[in-house]
Amino acid sequence: xxxxxxxxxxxxxxxxxxxxxxxxxxxxxxxxxxxxxxxxxxxxxxxxxxxxxxxxxxxxxxxxxxxxxxxxxxxxxxxxxxxxxxxxxxxxxxxxxxxxxxxxxxxxxxxxx
Amino acid sequence: xxxxxxxxxxxxxxxxxxxxxxxxxxxxxxxxxxxxxxxxxxxxxxxxxxxxxxxxxxxxxxxxxxxxxxxxxxxxxxxxxxxxxxxxxxxxxxxxxxxxxxxxxxxxxxxxxxxxxxxxxxxxxxxxxxxxxxxxxxxxxxxxxxxxxxxxxxxxxxxxxxxxxxxxxxxxxxxxxxxxxxxxxxxxxxxxxxxxxxxxxxxxxxxxxxxxxxxxxxxxxxxxxxxxxxxxxxxxxxxxxxxxxxxxxxxxxxxxxxxxxxxxxxxxxxxxxxxxxxxxxxxxxxxxxxxxxxxxxxxxxxxxxxxxxxxxxxxxxxxxxxxxxxxx
Numbered sequence: 001x002x003x004x005x006x007x008x009x010x011x012x013x014x015x016x017x018x019x020x021x022x023x024x025x026x027x028x029x030x031x032x033x034x035x036x037x038x039x040x041x042x043x044x045x046x047x048x049x050x051x052x053x054x055x056x057x058x059x060x061x062x063x064x065x066x067x068x069x070x071x072x073x074x075x076x077x078x079x080x081x082x083x084x085x086x087x088x089x090x091x092x093x094x095x096x097x098x099x100x101x102x103x104x105x106x107x108x109x110x111x112x113x
Numbered sequence: 114x115x116x117x118x119x120x121x122x123x124x125x126x127x128x129x130x131x132x133x134x135x136x137x138x139x140x141x142x143x144x145x146x147x148x149x150x151x152x153x154x155x156x157x158x159x160x161x162x163x164x165x166x167x168x169x170x171x172x173x174x175x176x177x178x179x180x181x182x183x184x185x186x187x188x189x190x191x192x193x194x195x196x197x198x199x200x201x202x203x204x205x206x207x208x209x210x211x212x213x214x215x216x217x218x219x220x221x222x223x224x225x226x227x228x229x230x231x232x233x234x235x236x237x238x239x240x241x242x243x244x245x246x247x248x249x250x251x252x253x254x255x256x257x258x259x260x261x262x263x264x265x266x267x268x269x270x271x272x273x274x275x276x277x278x279x280x281x282x283x284x285x286x287x288x289x290x291x292x293x294x295x296x297x298x299x300x301x302x303x304x305x306x307x308x309x310x311x312x313x314x315x316x317x318x319x320x321x322x323x324x325x326x327x328x329x330x331x332x333x334x335x336x337x338x339x340x341x342x343x344x345x346x347x348x349x350x351x352x353x354x355x356x357x358x359x360x361x362x363x364x365x366x367x368x369x370x371x372x373x374x375x376x377x378x379x380x381x382x383x384x385x386x387x388x389x390x391x392x393x394x395x396x397x398x399x400x401x402x403x404x405x406x407x408x409x410x411x412x413x414x415x416x417x418x419x420x421x422x423x424x425x426x427x428x429x430x431x432x433x434x435x436x437x438x439x440x441x
Contacts, residue, residue: 097372097403099420100327104310104319105119105134108370110337111269111293111315111352 119289119303126152127160127269129293130316133280136287136303144280148290151276158184159268161207161261168262177248177255185252188245191267194381195242200356201385205240207261209359213350239356265352270334270380273297277376291315297332297376309333311405313368314340323413324405324422328372334379335370336387338362353387365390368407371397372419378402 294315
């Protein structure tokens with residue numbers, strides 16, 4: 001079982017023009033605790049390890065045990081590789097999106113305020 | 114061993130929150146300046162709420178006008194998205210947006226309401242993106258008279274892509290840019306990748322994330338019908354228009370997130386999915402876009418390699434809209 005300790009620290013900074021908040025996320029891994037990833041190239045298969053803990057955002061010091069990482073690689077569809085600004089593409093090439101128990105830096109969601 | 118994490122700078126712009134994170138904290142102030150510059154430029158070029166915007170001048174002209182490279186790029190991206198989504202995401206929804214009551218900055222819409230009787234009905238089918246004539250050789254644009262352009266969706270995504278690319282290139286650092294919940298990363302990612310939370314409201318904060326994913330490159334966008342939503346005469350309204358009706362898209366999925374090589378592509382997929390409703394899973398599967406869809410009852414459907422979230426139940430696949438689609 002891998003052990004990962006994560007420390008999150010968010011501090012307000014003196015704002016320049018406009019309200020500015022600077023947050024610094026500090027991650028520290030216990031030696032030998034590098035997270036492994038399972039990649040399933042060309043398929044939508046996933047590989048998951050059990051999660052027993054998760055950090056919380058901006059909550060000072062938190063500890064997690066057994067960080068979980070699930071990696072999937074999007075299926076590549078020949079002839080449809082896109083480039084920036086090219087509309088909908090059926091391929092993300094070798095890029096992948098995977099689950100993690102790490103503290104999010106930002107949130108993707110509906111356009112809030 | 115230890116590693117200093119990314120530095121995050123947050124600012125208000127174009128009616129929402131914009132954020133930039135860089136792997137090297139020392140680069141944060143310059144990164145923020147670049148992002149602010151890009152946001153100011155896109156606002157001046159594309160805003161439908163500013164009478165001094167470049168797109169407003171193009172609409173007033175009624176004839177072919179030479180425009181800035183930025184506005185041309187925004188219009189080109191919007192028309193390309195419209196074509197590739199079969200018109201589900203169309204830049205000529207401006208009048209429809211006005212008709213549903215979203216005719217000013219959203220803070221004013223939500224704060225003051227749109228008034229009884231205003232914004233309760235759609236405007237009918239929109240003119241369609243072919244009403245925008247683009248001449249790449251001369252960099253000119255003609256918007257058919259009477260057509261009101263809204264670049265809200267694609268321009269926001271475009272500025273995310275542009276800012277992330279420019280910051281990573283100029284400063285030589287791994288960069289994440291988020292504007293209103295649309296996210297792109299460029300350059301070397303921090304160890305473990307960039308962690309991005311998924312939530313209905315991007316401004317709710319990381320603690321409200323339903324799921325957390327990590328990426329090393331590309332972009333994640335989300336569209337939701339539960340934020341930028343308001344009520345007119347007791348009727349719920351939201352900001353995503355179905356171009357076929359000119360009215361708010363039927364609420365089938367309340368939150369759709371997608372991963373793509375660029376934010377423009379990811380945003381196109383999520384916005385189109387809201388409009389496609391019950392047909393969205395099949396179309397997204399066909400496109401191969403990794404996506405996560407949440408229905409009205411909180412059920413979650415993941416597609417094309419988007420990681421499963423074991424804590425949630427499988428979506429009932431938007432049963433209500435499926436029945437409506439079958440009947441039509």
